[in-house]
Amino acid sequence: MGGTSTEKLVIKNKRLDGRKLNEMRKLSIKAGIIPNADGSAELALGETKVIAAVYGPREVLPKHLQKQDRAYLECIYDMASFSTPERNRPGPSRRSVEISKVITEGLAPAIFLEKYPKTKIDIYLEITNANAGTRCAAMTAAAVALADAGIEMRDLVASIASGKVDGQLALDLAQKEDNFGEADVPIAVMPRTKEITLLQMDGDLTKEELQKIIQMNLKACDEIYKVQKQALKNSYKGASKNGE
């Protein structure tokens, strides 16, 4: 948002990458890709690529962070230096600190944290290639990695960002649409109960547009949910074949 572009982003209801307004980019998820981690997943949403790894429940360090009645959850969202057009300085930024916070808060409702008192669950999310929607892709991947780690959950969390481009509402914004569009609304939801666990918005939208985008996002999350479940099933299939 905030940028200016003379380029048209939507021509005859088609977007720059050829998608329709209500069409999501191709989503693929693979669970169990990092042998050292307790759970992991790799996700590609179009050109946006994320790797998620879960370590834990494990010992809390430093000890004073330990919670007597539940697990201490921490997600770290990080963009690889080569993931963006201009090199991104490695290490945390104010943006990544805020995203890590909202992602942690968006995944926590899905986890039975109270089943793992005095432990820590770490979720590491690395964006290896960024083409918008990275926080949502990271959460979708994180949920699969958590399930892959065998952590008890109420539900998975599915996430997507939609917005307004050239005056029209569009599902799953790509980079130029995010940079030069009029609004961006990332959402995460527990698809089974439809409880919204993350919601952010920036741009300029009327009440009606905003409500419509939320609805669009929730519908898309049902589709993402199917891909997540399939990824988990596939990983178990692989496991039995290898005799694990």
Next chain:
Amino acid sequence: MGNKVIKKYLTELLSKDKREDGRTLDSYRDIKIEVNPIIRANGSAKVTIGKTEVLVGVKLDVGEPFPDTPNQGVLISNAELLPLASPKFESGPPRPPAIELARVVDRGIRESKMIDLEKLCIKEKEKVWMVFIDIYPLNDDGNLFDASALGALIALKNAKMPKYDEKEEKVIYEELTKEYLPLTEEPVLCTFYKIGSSIFLDANKKEENEIDCRISIAVTKKNTIAAMQKGEFGTFTEKEINSLIEKAIQKSKELRKFIK
């Protein structure tokens, strides 16, 4: 955070549409505004909501624009959760809560295009005005979000440009002109808090300690939404969000009366 006994008590109280201080669920505590209390700042405001007190200062300087917006001024927002404002704050570099507070306030201002940043360009690619918003809570008794956003809005509205010596290409910080910042919008932030299934405005600290989640909504003068942010571990339903968007638009009209 959290005390099970207090949480149970507040959940029951709120479910009967009651609050400990006698307020309704959708009312704010008393709001008081002090304009330009800080002489050294270009613009400043002290906002008091109940016992919550926030001091916001705006400082202007000249610097280089970002490469992707060579003809626009720069906006930078920061919040310092000073240990003097709460026994829970510690000194040191900003932690996630301070960063989130600053970024949520910033987002409303930036996305509503409140400041006409193009008018802050002095020489394209080289020199632009930089607007620094610094948020200093003085006493945290809950709802720092709305107090800080209101403070930032009023501080910006009352900020005067310092003198700029074009020959020397220097800012003369001591001399303020009569010119105000070029502003186009007035985004108002409304934050809703949820405990159990009750949703209410302007949580005090006792309530805020027990919330399941919150959502901040920035509303423009033309009643559109410029920014939103959900926080903390709980969840909202789509129906709740839809009704809160409407409530935020209504409530923002009331808060606008405090803008000076």
